[in-house]
Amino acid sequence: MAAFDVPPFRPYPIIPELKPDAMKKDGPFIAKPDHQEALGFPGKLVDNWQEKAIEKMGDLLKRFRSFQVYMDACVKCGACTDKCHYFIGTSDPKNMPVARQDLLRQVYRRYFTFAGKYFPKLVGAKDLTREILDEWYNYYHQCSQCRRCSVFCPYGIDTAEISMAAREIMDSIGHGQKYCNEIIAKVYKIGNNLGLPEPALRDTLEGLEEDILDATGVAVRLPIDEEGVDVLLVTPSADFFAEPHVDGLVGYAKVFHQAGISWTISSYASEAANFSMFIGSYENMRKIALRIRQAAIDLKVKRIVFGECGHAWRVAYSFLNTLAGPFDFLDPKYPVPQHICELTYDLIQRGALKLDKTANDHMKLTFHDSCNVARATRMGSMPGGQFVIPREVIKAVCNHYYDMPSDTIHDGTFCCGGGGGLLTDDLMEVRVKGALPRMEALKQVTDDHGVTHMAAICAICKSQFTKVLPYYGFRMDQIVSVHQLVSNAIVLSPPE
Amino acid sequence: MDFISVVYALLFYLASVIFVVFVARKIYQYATVPAPLKIPTMPAPLTTSGVALRLAREVVFFESLFRSNKWIWLFGWMFHLALLVVLLRHLRYFIDPVWMWVALIQPFGKYASFFMLIGLAGLLARRIVVERIRYISNPSDYLMLLLLLLIGMSGTMLTFVLHTDIVQLKAFTLGLLYFDWQPLPKDPAVLVHLGAVIVLMIIFPFSKLLHAPGIFFSPSRNQVDNAREKRHIAEWATKLETPNN
Ligand code: SF4
Numbered sequence: 001m002a003a004f005d006v007p008p009f010r011p012y013p014i015i016p017e018l019k020p021d022a023m024k025k026d027g028p029f030i031a032k033p034d035h036q037e038a039l040g041f042p043g044k045l046v047d048n049w050q051e052k053a054i055e056k057m058g059d060l061l062k063r064f065r066s067f068q069v070y071m072d073a074c075v076k077c078g079a080c081t082d083k084c085h086y087f088i089g090t091s092d093p094k095n096m097p098v099a100r101q102d103l104l105r106q107v108y109r110r111y112f113t114f115a116g117k118y119f120p121k122l123v124g125a126k127d128l129t130r131e132i133l134d135e136w137y138n139y140y141h142q143c144s145q146c147r148r149c150s151v152f153c154p155y156g157i158d159t160a161e162i163s164m165a166a167r168e169i170m171d172s173i174g175h176g177q178k179y180c181n182e183i184i185a186k187v188y189k190i191g192n193n194l195g196l197p198e199p200a201l202r203d204t205l206e207g208l209e210e211d212i213l214d215a216t217g218v219a220v221r222l223p224i225d226e227e228g229v230d231v232l233l234v235t236p237s238a239d240f241f242a243e244p245h246v247d248g249l250v251g252y253a254k255v256f257h258q259a260g261i262s263w264t265i266s267s268y269a270s271e272a273a274n275f276s277m278f279i280g281s282y283e284n285m286r287k288i289a290l291r292i293r294q295a296a297i298d299l300k301v302k303r304i305v306f307g308e309c310g311h312a313w314r315v316a317y318s319f320l321n322t323l324a325g326p327f328d329f330l331d332p333k334y335p336v337p338q339h340i341c342e343l344t345y346d347l348i349q350r351g352a353l354k355l356d357k358t359a360n361d362h363m364k365l366t367f368h369d370s371c372n373v374a375r376a377t378r379m380g381s382m383p384g385g386q387f388v389i390p391r392e393v394i395k396a397v398c399n400h401y402y403d404m405p406s407d408t409i410h411d412g413t414f415c416c417g418g419g420g421g422l423l424t425d426d427l428m429e430v431r432v433k434g435a436l437p438r439m440e441a442l443k444q445v446t447d448d449h450g451v452t453h454m455a456a457i458c459a460i461c462k463s464q465f466t467k468v469l470p471y472y473g474f475r476m477d478q479i480v481s482v483h484q485l486v487s488n489a490i491v492l493s494p495p496e
Numbered sequence: 497m498d499f500i501s502v503v504y505a506l507l508f509y510l511a512s513v514i515f516v517v518f519v520a521r522k523i524y525q526y527a528t529v530p531a532p533l534k535i536p537t538m539p540a541p542l543t544t545s546g547v548a549l550r551l552a553r554e555v556v557f558f559e560s561l562f563r564s565n566k567w568i569w570l571f572g573w574m575f576h577l578a579l580l581v582v583l584l585r586h587l588r589y590f591i592d593p594v595w596m597w598v599a600l601i602q603p604f605g606k607y608a609s610f611f612m613l614i615g616l617a618g619l620l621a622r623r624i625v626v627e628r629i630r631y632i633s634n635p636s637d638y639l640m641l642l643l644l645l646l647i648g649m650s651g652t653m654l655t656f657v658l659h660t661d662i663v664q665l666k667a668f669t670l671g672l673l674y675f676d677w678q679p680l681p682k683d684p685a686v687l688v689h690l691g692a693v694i695v696l697m698i699i700f701p702f703s704k705l706l707h708a709p710g711i712f713f714s715p716s717r718n719q720v721d722n723a724r725e726k727r728h729i730a731e732w733a734t735k736l737e738t739p740n741n
């Protein structure tokens with residue numbers, strides 16, 4: 001099936017022996033000039049790229065405390081070395097978080113520190129060469145920016161921040177990644193990652209309305225660009241057509257319908273995902289976030305709710321207020337923004353939804369904590385709500401729920417392997433290998449409890465699992481949306 | 497005053513100035529470079545006092561490291577804690593008369609040096625033996641441990657084996673403080689011990705020892721989780737908000 005070996009399940013979680021250069025490659029496809037330029041970056045690798053890269057590094061060191069402190073603070077204790085799913089799955093030592101950081105740190109030391117300038121050999125400082133640039137490109141695209149390493153580092157050093165800085169530096173010298181930059185360019189042009197124009201979107205939503213009517217006999221609406229409603233729903237565009245995402249979208253629609261909340265999707269901001277986060281570009285991230293603000297103003301809504309998407313929720317929860325705030329024109333009774341799981345959970349708590357758990361009795365479920373939701377956001381009003389709320393929603397609509405082993409969930413969760421701008425076919429090998437720890441955990445609950453399905457609240461996780469589950473002997477449809485489960489269980493009132 | 501004593505005295509002043517000035521510069525840098533986005537590693541505290549507690553747990557117990565790797569935690573924590581006790585014990589050479597509590601910890605301080613050495617030896621052994629850690633180590637990482645071992649061993653020797661004229665040594669250190677220089681006992685162990693401490697103070701601001709101030713400025717650990725409630729924005733980012741942007 002694959003041009004590479006799928007790693008076998010480990011009988012117990014041993015730490016792999018190093019296989020240097022196991023994943024030494026050319027990296028993903030390089031961005032085309034059009035896409036680079038649409039984002040404000042040079043079209044191709046500039047002539048004086050070394051000089052420009054160092055200049056950019058200096059600029060980022062002055063603008064991002066995380067980057068400056070993390071470059072200095074690492075003591076090479078090694079605590080993070082076995083924490084990355086890509087290292088576990090590939091055994092390539094450069095996929096150990098600290099070694100990944102060192103690819104940038106060696107250059108930082110050479111150009112920005114006393115020790116590196118005068119005693120380079122002693123502290124492992126190196127001049128920026130073409131070889132190092134190639135390593136950056138390869139290994140910073142084998143990091144899904146999942147932050148798992150940051151949880152375990154005594155100083156909280158977050159390799160995601162360093163990967164973002166590295167990608168920003170590479171973009172700024174004209175050496176960006178095709179997948180991310182092409183997608184961002186599409187958002188600017190059309191409004192979403194998939195490049196679905198408004199008429200296509202309208203069609204899709206109408207089709208879904210018909211499907212729901214056929215299946216339930218109830219007319220549930222999926223409105224688009226409707227002014228003056230209560231809620232603007234911003235959801236990843238994968239929700240409009242990919243499986244199992246779309247079943248989740250149907251679930252949101254049924255929840256709104258049942259709760260009597262008026263809502264709409266915006267064609268202008270028809271994308272929750274903000275890939276500019278993956279390339280570490282504050283300016284581009286802000287530009288995309290401002291579309292959401294604009295849509296909320298134009299449509300005169302009172303609340304903003306986000307659909308199921310991991311990094312989108314990070315940008316929404318942690319950054320939206322910064323990038324596109326203040327949101328004082330919205331209803332102050334609700335947090336801005338809200339997650340669809342928070343909304344559904346509140347309704348369930350209030351008894352506002354009639355649910356028939358037996359509708360999901362054909363499934364035994366577990367829940368995959370998406371890394372960005374788990375380690376970079378919150379839901380509800382208490383720390384850790386991001387773990388509790390989705391699980392409570394699942395348990396309210398399903399009879400059979402089992403958690404995966406405790407060191408693979410909550411803030412110790414393992415990434416699906418496809419996050420951080422890696423969800424592209426040209427990175428299939430690292431995606432499959434990086435999924436190993438999650439697949440092992442799933443195998444365990446399958447063996448112990450007969451779990452049949454894994455629910456997730458992230459568009460990337462869902463797409464990634466659909467692809468990689470079969471490599472590990474599972475079926476691709478074993479991944480489901482949380483709101484798909486809600487959709488199954490919700491009892492719709494007949495039309496009045 | 498003899499030549500060696502003068503050299504050591506001058507080096508101590510030099511090392512102190514370098515240490516203070518350059519560490520202060522680093523702290524100033526960390527404090528002034530903005531953190532434009534909210535990036536605490538979640539779940540994070542919702543209040544400033546919660547954050548203070550989180551940092552305190554990191555600094556006092558090495559909480560994250562404990563969760564991460566029990567061996568590194570054991571050796572690392574043992575070393576740091578013992579070092580603290582040993583340093584406090586050393587206050588007796590800088591204060592006259594010696595404070596009550598400093599006198600009381602004297603026996604603990606003496607034996608803590610062994611724990612310090614065990615911790616350091618454990619860290620060094622792991623660095624050499626564990627393939628992953630060997631891979632990420634630079635020469636400076638070994639040298640740092642060796643330097644600390646040298647300080648610890650020479651100090652322990654002075655305490656337990658090669659007793660020196662401790663009264664004279666204290667006269668030297670107090671003399672440094674009050675700019676009234678006194679000769680230094682010339683035992684080799686004293687010279688090695690003090691020399692190595694001088695080297696450590698000088699390299700501190702230019703090395704990974706910056707993890708000490710660094711941890712307090714790590715945004716993933718020191719930020720409050722309140723992004724939705726309170727708008728957090730860096731000064732350079734507000735400039736993007738002027739109309740023509
Ligand atoms: S855990 Fe932190 S300090 Fe230790 S090696 Fe990894 S990044 Fe460096």
Ligand code: SF4
Nearest residue numbers: 084143144146147149
């Ligand atoms: S952020 Fe995640 S993918 Fe990147 S190095 Fe850390 S653990 Fe690995």
